Amino acid sequence: MKNEVIEASKIIISTGSEPIPLPFAPFDGDWIIHSGHAMSLPSIPDSLLIVGGGVIGCEFASIYSRMGTKVTVIEMGEKLLPEEDDDITSILHGELKDQGVTVHISTAVKNINAASKTVFLENSDGELEEMHADYVLVSIGRKPRVNEMGLEENDIDFSRLGISVDDRMQTSNPSIYACGDVIGGIQLAHVAFHEGRVAALNACGQFAQVNYRAIPRCIYTSPEIASVGLTEKEARQKYGEIKVGEFAFSASGKAVLSNKPAGKVKVLVNPQYNEIVGFSIVGQHATELIGQGTIMLHAEITADMMEDLVAAHPTLSESIHEALLNSVGQAVHC
Ligand SMILES: Cc1cc2nc3c(=O)[nH]c(=O)nc-3n(C[C@H](O)[C@H](O)[C@H](O)COP(=O)(O)OP(=O)(O)OC[C@H]3O[C@@H](n4cnc5c(N)ncnc54)[C@H](O)[C@@H]3O)c2cc1C
Numbered sequence: 101m102k103n104e105v106i107e108a109s110k111i112i113i114s115t116g117s118e119p120i121p122l123p124f125a126p127f128d129g130d131w132i133i134h135s136g137h138a139m140s141l142p143s144i145p146d147s148l149l150i151v152g153g154g155v156i157g158c159e160f161a162s163i164y165s166r167m168g169t170k171v172t173v174i175e176m177g178e179k180l181l182p183e184e185d186d187d188i189t190s191i192l193h194g195e196l197k198d199q200g201v202t203v204h205i206s207t208a209v210k211n212i213n214a215a216s217k218t219v220f221l222e223n224s225d226g227e228l229e230e231m232h233a234d235y236v237l238v239s240i241g242r243k244p245r246v247n248e249m250g251l252e253e254n255d256i257d258f259s260r261l262g263i264s265v266d267d268r269m270q271t272s273n274p275s276i277y278a279c280g281d282v283i284g285g286i287q288l289a290h291v292a293f294h295e296g297r298v299a300a301l302n303a304c305g306q307f308a309q310v311n312y313r314a315i316p317r318c319i320y321t322s323p324e325i326a327s328v329g330l331t332e333k334e335a336r337q338k339y340g341e342i343k344v345g346e347f348a349f350s351a352s353g354k355a356v357l358s359n360k361p362a363g364k365v366k367v368l369v370n371p372q373y374n375e376i377v378g379f380s381i382v383g384q385h386a387t388e389l390i391g392q393g394t395i396m397l398h399a400e401i402t403a404d405m406m407e408d409l410v411a412a413h414p415t416l417s418e419s420i421h422e423a424l425l426n427s428v429g430q431a432v433h434c
Contacts, residue, residue: 110275110303113256113263114296115249117242117281122151125212125238132214132236135160141235145169149219149233151209153180155319157239158192161201162321171201172231174221176208181319184380185332188325191363191382195323212236244282267309269299277303286315314397318387323363326390329378329397335368342377343369343403345427347434349383353414360384365423367393367403374402374428385416392420403428
């Protein structure tokens, strides 16, 4: 490899993140794989064991089960997608089960024997089990890529959580900015893009700050899950009492017509000013619908302001309006 030195008055670091292996089983790419490998397997496997029921694990479970693979998900926590509300994840859990995915919650992978292609499990009751699969996809999290970049020599503060930056994306070295997965926090493409824009503007002498107020979170399972703002659990912790408005897609003409009525819209409202503080949607096109909630949170719109909105019928969008009406006791079709 040819060495080259490039000089610049300002530098932006955006080296991303990398998958975390199990401590006792490094990735080999042949049998113990990460998400990168899972996107380019030579053929559709008969069986796939997924370690970790977070976003990436659930997405690959959904993708491969729909292609005919026998999928098993092992999750050490008490439920899939630990960040999202129980009522939202339980709908996905049920749908995955109906699609033939086997999910073991409260179960940890204790060891792996690559030679015999055996995975050793232990559940919370101490029961042991052995499993076999064509591939073991390990999706237990990602870590910022901070090694071998000379961060220490350049006085750039960092930890295992990522490079430290202020809200202008500037590191502890004023000439160096960082953005995206390498700073930890919310590891999503649109967040990295927004942070990159802020870093570039500041590096070019302008003043820009990141806005994390309304970041949509999209999960591309079947059905999709999308949320923005606080979850119900977080909203109750922050405000105590909150108003919750819901609308089930089984009451939506458009969802029923498409034969995919599973799921619902949930909106969370702070009763003090009826400010909308969170949306969670599970169901078809949830990742498109969340755009409406994102705008409402970004613009700090209240539930009262939405009461006399006219939503087109029949659309999935009117479910958002119905959930908002439900939150302020004005629902008509719930
Ligand atoms: C399986 C999977 C699915 C995902 N799905 C979604 C999704 O649906 N929506 C979403 O918003 N986000 C999704 N993400 C997250 C999203 O991919 C990341 O948040 C986003 O790519 C982060 O952007 P980044 O620029 O910080 O890092 P990256 O996109 O990872 O880019 C970093 C780049 O830097 C390069 N690099 C690293 N070190 C060096 C070096 N020393 N020298 C030169 N180059 C280097 C890397 O090769 C890489 O190309 C997903 C992630 C995974 C793993």
